[in-house]
Amino acid sequence: MIRIEGNGRVRVITLDRPQARNAFNEELYDLATDALIAAGEDNGVAVVVITGEGEAFSAGADLTELVQRNNGQFVDGRHGFPGFVDHLIDFPKPLICAVNGLAVGIGATMLALSDLVLMSSTARVRCPFTRLGVAPEAASSVTFPRLLGRQNATWALLSSEWLSAEECIEIGLVWRVCPPEQLMAETMRCAAILASKPINSLVESKRTIVEPMRAELDAARKRENDSFRVLLGGPANVEALTAFAQRREPDFSRIDDSPIAR
Numbered sequence: 001m002i003r004i005e006g007n008g009r010v011r012v013i014t015l016d017r018p019q020a021r022n023a024f025n026e027e028l029y030d031l032a033t034d035a036l037i038a039a040g041e042d043n044g045v046a047v048v049v050i051t052g053e054g055e056a057f058s059a060g061a062d063l064t065e066l067v068q069r070n071n072g073q074f075v076d077g078r079h080g081f082p083g084f085v086d087h088l089i090d091f092p093k094p095l096i097c098a099v100n101g102l103a104v105g106i107g108a109t110m111l112a113l114s115d116l117v118l119m120s121s122t123a124r125v126r127c128p129f130t131r132l133g134v135a136p137e138a139a140s141s142v143t144f145p146r147l148l149g150r151q152n153a154t155w156a157l158l159s160s161e162w163l164s165a166e167e168c169i170e171i172g173l174v175w176r177v178c179p180p181e182q183l184m185a186e187t188m189r190c191a192a193i194l195a196s197k198p199i200n201s202l203v204e205s206k207r208t209i210v211e212p213m214r215a216e217l218d219a220a221r222k223r224e225n226d227s228f229r230v231l232l233g234g235p236a237n238v239e240a241l242t243a244f245a246q247r248r249e250p251d252f253s254r255i256d257d258s259p260i261a262r
Contacts, residue, residue: 006045009199015028047202097118098118118176129160239252
């Protein structure tokens, strides 16, 4: 479900659940979080690269488990989604994402919590929150406007439309786009440049960049979690998950649009 490889002072974490397009279930959240913790604590690791196996970077949250959560049949993992996001934000060393294929949901929002993102020219990104009848996650309500500007962030987070690699680099979600056959070579070249520098200098330099955003990230996650709790299991979310199970498009025109009671 996850593969960890060392290349000098660069550690590569590969999401390896290709049969599910590397969608995150609780086990994958836990394993990925454990891998980040281990790399952060390893004095021989200077840089971490995250990529995906097969045709996808990550298809986001496993919707089967989202249905189980709505039905009260869900068992939380050791870290789960909140712990994974915690450790993405707190990871002390340079974190690079190599987006080899489709990146959906957390597969998209985690990009804005990384330090550098390289993307295959054939890859695509989607933030499907409104399509699922829920709200943004992983502090993307702050990170996306910061990186993309408000209007681009609004389109990305509210439309649930696909964004091409060309669109992602134009709006600032990714740093560099590469031909698919060159993605990992270019990613490792950039990682090696960073990894040749003193680790304590990398850590302190990253801290100076990230620290001013921490209060904003914490506040955004609280707001997002509040909205998620209101919407999860609501009529629109149930219709979205039912449509997913029935392999059809959701029909939100049948949903009660009365104001949400908080």
